[in-house]
Amino acid sequence: MGLAMALALLFPATLLAQKFTLSGYVRDKQTGEELIGANIYFSELLKGTVSNTYGFYSISTEKGSYTLVISYLGYETYETRIELIKDIRLNIELQPSGLSTGEVTIQADRTDKNVKSTETGTILLPIKTIESLPVLFGEVDILKTIQLLPGVQSAGEGSAGFYVRGGGPDQNLILLDGATVYNASHLFGFFSVFNSDAIKDVKLIKGGMPAEYGGRLSSVLDISMKEGNMKEYKARGGISLIASRLTVEGPIKEDTSSFIISGRRTYVDLLIRPFVPDSSPFAGSGYYFYDLNAKVNYRISDRDRVFLSGYFGRDVFSFANAENGVAMNIPWGNTTASARWNHLFSDKLFMNTTAIYSDYQFSIDILQNDFNLKLFSGITNYTLKTDFSYFPGDNHKITFGANYTRHLFIPSSVSGQSEEVSIDVGDALLQFANDYSIYINDEFDLTPRLRINAGLRGTIFQQVGPFTRYVKNAEGVNTDTITWNAGDEVVRFQNLEPRLSMRYTLGKSNSLKASYTHNYQYIHLASVSTVLLPTDLWIPSSDVVFPQVGNQYSIGYFHNFFEDYLETSVELYYKTMENQIEYRPGSSFGLTVGDNADNNFVYGDGESYGMELFVRKNFGSITGFAGYTLSRTTRQFDDINLGNPYPARYDRRHDFSGTLTYEYDKWQFSAVFVYGTGSAFTPIVGRYFMDNGTIVTEYGDFNSFRMPHYHRMDVSITYLLMQKDERRSSLNLSVYNVYNRQNPYFIYYDFQGSILDGQFATMAKQVTIFPIMPSIAWNFSF
């Protein structure tokens, strides 16, 4: 509908006046890196655009003489006169504004993008902001910073998992250079897998998701890796308490081809080793993780460019106990690889084609005496996608594309071996699926004040054989098995996903925005515990598990004060989610031998609504942002809580985060404060005897009790030891949880005595993971 209207309105206008196109790339002058989301506009017309994920822009208007202004956060604004009497190709290089010089060019940093764009619930976080905030163990963490934004909640103490507007942690599409990252955390979520040294840009979309993104209900976290310096060799890195990082980048051929390679490894295991003597039964136990990011790119011509990028990371936990002959090795992690090709068909039509491989694996290898048991779960994807951006002119942008993904899910597989027995149940449990989608998105000005972004996404998800369904009775006994051969269709879902967002300009510095999105999600994360664990299973939609369906409505008022000095916004949202899954009450994680992982679920719906306030000051010697969210998230499952709605585990009535950074001479001070309503959990309130003396535990209403409120303050001081040209070295002292708040990680019940001895007592215990944690890190670049 929107599209038809758009086309009808567009064509007469195009025919009337002769138009020319200005297009090109926006890049960093020092490194040659493309800049994402730079503002490009003609100041006389107040008409503009933003550069896309590859730094490309295209703007068309009537012939004439204009002042072209290009601005980007953290860079000097570029201004030039343009005689638009023909199509012009113009690549622009922006000069980074001086870091830590004490003086900040006010002109350079201002942006009114938040007011002008149609995007609701979208926040772009420059990596510079992320790096200036206090850290845990000296490790800069993108996901922890994301959690400070309004509408985004942390999944728990120190966790990299996050909940957006009442959606589950599986409803966030986390993309690293276009590749889906299924488990974005290390060490149970205490660290994210993204090494900030290799990251260029982070964009979070929590509402009004454009049609180019799909497959998730709640949000998109689009992370772009740096391309590598096109001009000269550079290195940067850091040494912190638990890890070291090193990144090297540089031209392979100046202004044509470059590379970046970045690595990180923790060394807790190496630090602990001296304290665990070889004679100890636990010798050989330890934990570490490492990451490797690498990327190369090559500009074949001004029209063609290719990129190859990859990520590989593993957590490895090993445990040995010589006394009972157990040795265990537990590695898990992600691998992603993407190959992409950017092609410019004309100055109005841009194409990006990507081939992607993404893989997440978790395994446990247990060797007990002569018995070897291996558990394995994982998810593997192969994706081919192509995206086009077409710029017909007059602030008009059409994007369209198609995507195919082949999924392989290994919900849980076991193989074991001893001298006598060998078991392997692996292959029967695999689940294969094909995922197809096409989309079109049209963004245009309906009137000078009203800008529309309308999109439609069509998706088909098909589960295919080989597959075996185990049908079970209430006793948990197999009563039937149904088998599909390779390639046979087990089930198919096909859906249309309309998306609409609009902006109405009220004045020079304020606007109203509204959006509606309808999404389908064909994969589910089954999480049995109150903490996110690497064992949480990814389950595809199947003959018994139906796709998640989401609807989100949001409106927002955006107002910038003091000539864009201060950005503010208020957003309201309402969201519904269907076909949510939970483990059947009373179930505990286990292996699925002769069973399908999805036989243990119950299904229900979710609802969330809330208000988000956001204030941000991006420049000056004092910068920072603050967000407050008032929200309510409930779930309703027929099989849980007698079918009555109950608060979701991550229902958080109040959530506040504030950050403040102050720069003075060679010093930078920053602080973060977070406050959140305690997580909901189901308390055990009583016990009683029945069935001839059996003790029955009485639970309170589902998720009716709250853990103590969560609050914490972190501070950090960075001192610039040396700065000469582009060589820098700095020392960072961070204190996490500065007033040593004992925040609950989980609550459990401990018992003393035994019923058989006639004396028995129960008490509740709260486990806190992080007390006050000071850390020091040294960072450098040259």
Next chain:
Amino acid sequence: MKKNFAHTLILLLSFLIFLVGCEEDITLDYAEYDPKMVVEGSIFSGEYAEVILTKSTGYFEEINLNDSTLIELFGIPVYVPTYLYNTVIFDATVVVSEGGQHDTLQLIPDLNVFPFVKYRGSKIKGEPGKSYDLTIEYDNQEYWAQTSIPLPVPIDSLWFEPAFQEEDSPGFIRGLFSDPKGVRNYYRIFSKTQGRDSTFVHPFVSIWDDTPFDGQDSIEFRIFHGDNKLEDPEDPNRFFFLPGEEVLIRMCSIDLPHYRFWVGYQQNSGGGGNPFANPAPVEGNIPNALGNWGGYGVYETSFFVDSLQVDSLNLKSP
């Protein structure tokens, strides 16, 4: 194996917490607990209703079974742990009604069943196809529930299956029945072994529903000996039947709310305090009280455990 996996993870987390974390005792503000009435009520077809009434206790209340109180129970002096004694309700008015008839249940002793007293009817016996109301008045409060007795389903055959390949091996009983077509059926099974059980006991998994096999013939089931609290918990054979034993088998039809209650009960007995397990609340059919009021349509048959009759093809008719 299930256990290993869970343990591994808890171990992993413990390792982490050992590295940096700390734990402390906390008092949760729901620790102030208001005891609820617990109803364990049943009406079997052909029998009078029986109701056991107790009170729940707070989860953080210490259980002490060593302090005893001497009470006189129907003229018999008995030492009862004070803790348990305090949970028993002796003075409720319990009435079962059906079709305008009322039966006021009387408190009687039963030393075979905890807590040694129960309320029993004397007028209304359960009949398949009828619904029964339960009304309890206690402490100025009234409780009400309703259950039904579905039609019983007969067992077609039973046989014994030894657990081990040895002479006179203990084992379990297998059986076949035909599920009635077109109706939802829910089943619960009990057994009572002569000379061993003083009351009917049920195996750990005692319920099933007919979703996977509605209307089919020759549905096979299996019965282990139930948990009899009077038996030595160390006895390796306590969950088996032994050759030479005479066993009464009861296969009962129950209605859906009743079935749901036992599903919850079964799941509940696994958990408790594990922060990584899902809560398993038990959902009964009595508003404002714990427990359940349930009717049973009984099919009863006796079976002689004969270790020679082990061939499953050589069916033994009940």
